Amino acid sequence: ARHYLQRIETHAGLNAYVHVDAERTLAQARDADTLLASGNATALTGIPVAHKDVFVTRGWRSTAGSRMLADYVSPFDAAVVARLAGAGMVTLGKTNMDEFAMGSSNENSHFGPVQNPWDAARIPGGSSGGSAAAVAARLAPVATGTDTGGSIRQPAALTGITGIKPTYGRVSRYGMIAFASSLDQAGPMAHSADDCALMLNAMAGHDARDSTSLSRDDEDFTRHLGQPLDGATAAKPLQGLRIGLPKEYFGPGLDADVADAVRAALAQLEALGATLVDVTLPKTELSIPVYYLIAPAEASSNLSRFDGVRYGHRAAEYKDLRDMYQKTRAEGFGWEVKRRILVGAYVLSHGYYDAYYLQAQKIRRIIANDFQNAFGQCDLIMGPVSPSVAWKLGQKTADPVQMYLADIFTLSTSLAGLPGMSVPCGFGEGGMPVGLQIIGNYFDEARMLQVAHAFQ
Numbered sequence: 289a290r291h292y293l294q295r296i297e298t299h300a301g302l303n304a305y306v307h308v309d310a311e312r313t314l315a316q317a318r319d320a321d322t323l324l325a326s327g328n329a330t331a332l333t334g335i336p337v338a339h340k341d342v343f344v345t346r347g348w349r350s351t352a353g354s355r356m357l358a359d360y361v362s363p364f365d366a367a368v369v370a371r372l373a374g375a376g377m378v379t380l381g382k383t384n385m386d387e388f389a390m391g392s393s394n395e396n397s398h399f400g401p402v403q404n405p406w407d408a409a410r411i412p413g414g415s416s417g418g419s420a421a422a423v424a425a426r427l428a429p430v431a432t433g434t435d436t437g438g439s440i441r442q443p444a445a446l447t448g449i450t451g452i453k454p455t456y457g458r459v460s461r462y463g464m465i466a467f468a469s470s471l472d473q474a475g476p477m478a479h480s481a482d483d484c485a486l487m488l489n490a491m492a493g494h495d496a497r498d499s500t501s502l503s504r505d506d507e508d509f510t511r512h513l514g515q516p517l518d519g520a521t522a523a524k525p526l527q528g529l530r531i532g533l534p535k536e537y538f539g540p541g542l543d544a545d546v547a548d549a550v551r552a553a554l555a556q557l558e559a560l561g562a563t564l565v566d567v568t569l570p571k572t573e574l575s576i577p578v579y580y581l582i583a584p585a586e587a588s589s590n591l592s593r594f595d596g597v598r599y600g601h602r603a604a605e606y607k608d609l610r611d612m613y614q615k616t617r618a619e620g621f622g623w624e625v626k627r628r629i630l631v632g633a634y635v636l637s638h639g640y641y642d643a644y645y646l647q648a649q650k651i652r653r654i655i656a657n658d659f660q661n662a663f664g665q666c667d668l669i670m671g672p673v674s675p676s677v678a679w680k681l682g683q684k685t686a687d688p689v690q691m692y693l694a695d696i697f698t699l700s701t702s703l704a705g706l707p708g709m710s711v712p713c714g715f716g717e718g719g720m721p722v723g724l725q726i727i728g729n730y731f732d733e734a735r736m737l738q739v740a741h742a743f744q
């Protein structure tokens with residue numbers, strides 16, 4: 289813990305953390321020492337972890353990257369935080385993020401942008417950019433993140449680390465500050481598939497306090513690591529694995545350097561015994577408008593609780609209640625959040641609901657069905673995570689649509705509720721890391737991690 293606290297200090301310029309409290313961390317580390325000595329330790333006991341600031345934490349500020357919650361301290365721990373603490377993990381601090389997890393570059397944070405540790409002039413990806421930069425720069429061995437439309441996978445890809453978004457409902461959303469509840473899902477960000485599997489063991493599980501939490505038996509996500517697939521040999525551990533390549537993921541929108549790195553990774557997987565099959569996900573392009581209607585619609589509802597009365601910021605001066613709401617929200621929310629609240633309120637309003645929101649929900653169902661058709665021909669789907677390597681800070685901030693287009697390969701997985709992960713697979717332009725995306729069918733995380741491990 290001391291080692292990491294020191295590195296956090298010497299690398300403060302990355303802006304990866306928004307809240308560090310060394311005394312609290314060291315107290316937790318001492319408790320972990322006691323647990324280790326007692327013989328009740330788990331594989332995670334004493335290992336430091338950084339939490340995305342979207343998870344509420346008792347005693348530490350929980351800001352969700354917003355001025356609205358800049359001084360907010362929760363009276364309880366999020367389920368994810370409590371579960372990892374229960375396993376003996378030591379909290380290093382809270383990591384920077386796009387405000388309310390809305391963004392793809394971590395430039396929407398009230399606390400300023402995060403730098404990519406590979407090149408300080410570039411973005412780390414978003415919205416879990418602080419967690420990604422912290423792990424990549426060794427300011428934490430592992431971190432938590434959340435993924436609503438790519439926010440674990442995309443920053444993992446752009447900073448050269450491994451991250452997995454589990455099947456929707458695997459990990460409790462209790463205590464996760466809500467963005468779009470039908471899409472939000474927490475997951476680990478780490479250096480390897482093994483570390484992700486260990487973290488997921490502690491993070492996943494039923495929670496009655498989250499109405500969309502799945503009741504499934506506990507699983508050991510490490511159980512297949514280092515083993516060949518059923519019926520395969522040690523020499524060709526992926527023999528029999530059919531990898532589906534959606535033609536829409538390798539089209540004109542993909543940068544050549546990223547395509548090369550992903551193709552090289554696929555060749556390596558073939559050498560390990562896998563076969564590549566062409567599949568199609570015809571509605572991929574529509575995932576952008578569909579997501580950017582549904583996510584803001586849910587956000588406009590979720591964010592109505594920030595009204596100056598119940599949580600966080602309240603305007604200093606106001607005439608009456610309405611004026612207080614208006615001033616508080618005008619001051620407390622940043623531009624991207626306001627844009628989404630406006631879009632969300634619009635598409636849910638009488639007269640536009642059928643034309644936009646309902647249509648988007650129908651296409652969401654078709655997108656999920658398309659994945660099931662593709663999984664009729666393959667076991668896992670693979671492709672790029674991001675159409676380009678990490679871009680320059682400021683490059684896309686003037687044009688939100690350019691920013692949204694960068695999410696093309698991650699949104700459909702979220703809309704379908706499927707698990708997806710990013711595994712480092714080489715380097716592109718400027719020596720920047722590239723991520724290979726592995727998409728599994730529902731509940732197939734253990735196999736995804738097995739294949740990622742064989743490849744790493």
Ligand code: GLN
Pocket residue numbers: 389390391392414415434435436437438439440467583695
């Ligand atoms: N980039 C997407 C957005 O801005 C996804 C964010 C996320 O997954 N939290 O909404």
